[in-house]
Amino acid sequence: MDHPVAFHARLKKNRPLGPEPDLLEPPTSRPRRFLWGARLRYYLPVFTPRRVFNALAITGSYYLSRLLRRHLVWGRPLSYFVEPTNLCNLRCTECPVGLKQLRRPQGLMDASLYQNVLDQIAPTALHVLLYFQGESFIHPQIIPFIRSAVERHLLVEISTNGTRLANAEFAEQLVRTRLWRLIVSVDGASEETYQIYRQKGHFHRVLRGIRHVVEVKRRLGQAFPQVVLQFLVMRHNEHEIPAIKALGRQLGVDRVVLKSPQIYHFSDAEAILPTNPRFRRYEKVNGTYRLKGSFSGYCRKLWIGSVITQDGQVLPCCFDKDATYPLGNLNQSSLAAVWRSGKTVSFRNRVIRHREKIPMCRNCSEGLRIFF
Numbered sequence: 001m002d003h004p005v006a007f008h009a010r011l012k013k014n015r016p017l018g019p020e021p022d023l024l025e026p027p028t029s030r031p032r033r034f035l036w037g038a039r040l041r042y043y044l045p046v047f048t049p050r051r052v053f054n055a056l057a058i059t060g061s062y063y064l065s066r067l068l069r070r071h072l073v074w075g076r077p078l079s080y081f082v083e084p085t086n087l088c089n090l091r092c093t094e095c096p097v098g099l100k101q102l103r104r105p106q107g108l109m110d111a112s113l114y115q116n117v118l119d120q121i122a123p124t125a126l127h128v129l130l131y132f133q134g135e136s137f138i139h140p141q142i143i144p145f146i147r148s149a150v151e152r153h154l155l156v157e158i159s160t161n162g163t164r165l166a167n168a169e170f171a172e173q174l175v176r177t178r179l180w181r182l183i184v185s186v187d188g189a190s191e192e193t194y195q196i197y198r199q200k201g202h203f204h205r206v207l208r209g210i211r212h213v214v215e216v217k218r219r220l221g222q223a224f225p226q227v228v229l230q231f232l233v234m235r236h237n238e239h240e241i242p243a244i245k246a247l248g249r250q251l252g253v254d255r256v257v258l259k260s261p262q263i264y265h266f267s268d269a270e271a272i273l274p275t276n277p278r279f280r281r282y283e284k285v286n287g288t289y290r291l292k293g294s295f296s297g298y299c300r301k302l303w304i305g306s307v308i309t310q311d312g313q314v315l316p317c318c319f320d321k322d323a324t325y326p327l328g329n330l331n332q333s334s335l336a337a338v339w340r341s342g343k344t345v346s347f348r349n350r351v352i353r354h355r356e357k358i359p360m361c362r363n364c365s366e367g368l369r370i371f372f
């Protein structure tokens with residue numbers, strides 16, 4: 001296997017990549033048929049009759065509500081963001097946590113609150129995104145947290161900056177939890193480019209971490225977690241799109257996903273937004289940036305999803321990074337009570353009637369394509 005520096009020297013010269021015998025070998029001991037069987041055994045217990053019924057009810061009520069233009073909600077969310085922590089070890093230059101702009105309290109989710117959340121969501125939910133703001137792997141109990149959600153047959157997804165995966169023992173424990181999907185943010189195909197956005201991050205350490213995960217998965221013959229390498233396309237790194245795809249192949253990840261960036265401070269938007277319009281979610285009209293597309297007045301996220309912060313606040317969606325629109329707190333009420341509360345109903349009605357008047361909703365990609 002190449003030393004990472006040598007690998008990047010080859011990428012820069014655009015030379016074809018040679019095979020990585022220890023990483024690119026197919027899982028010879030586990031035939032493809034076995035992996036399909038393993039996938040089926042993994043997914044079947046997720047779709048319990050109660051969850052399927054809930055999924056039909058909540059999506060049905062969303063479409064009926066759109067059709068009748070009336071507030072109708074049957075059932076509970078299918079998917080929850082649960083925030084183990086909103087602390088982070090990096091200082092990314094467009095992130096409210098990295099910029100230290102978050103005004104809400106920062107900390108670690110209490111284990112009893114987490115179990116309480118799982119108890120309430122597991123009967124009806126299908127999917128848990130164990131992250132929101134911050135770096136989830138900072139939480140000292142993150143492995144037991146993942147394990148308890150997987151044991152309840154929830155599809156558990158984590159997005160990480162990947163720093164902690166460089167610890168081989170941690171990476172092995174993580175793969176053994178059999179979480180569903182692991183998204184690792186790598187916004188550069190070289191150390192220099194990576195460091196521009198992921199300040200305090202270490203490119204080669206993250207690559208080493210991804211290699212650990214892929215290697216353990218192959219050794220154990222596991223189909224999960226699916227490993228996704230996510231690349232935020234910005235002005236300074238868009239020239240590395242072909243290189244990041246090659247790097248993803250070389251590492252043996254399941255997918256490389258390109259994402260368009262959200263802008264918070266439009267005064268420096270041009271320095272951040274890529275030149276390729278395909279990867280820009282904004283267009284400039286009369287000198288002002290606005291999202292592409294038009295506001296439909298409806299928001300699917302308010303029916304099928306919800307967010308729970310590290311201190312138990314329930315938020316309408318993942319765009320409410322600083323808990324500006326709190327709907328309730330699970331330390332004081334149940335999730336069912338918050339979901340039906342006057343505050344939640346009134347927020348949904350505000351979005352239905354005047355989505356364009358809510359600042360958070362004006363900078364929201366709901367209904368737009370942001371992944372490529």
Ligand code: SF4
Nearest residue numbers: 299301317319361364
């Ligand atoms: S920001 Fe507004 S429109 Fe966007 S997902 Fe949240 S509630 Fe829906």
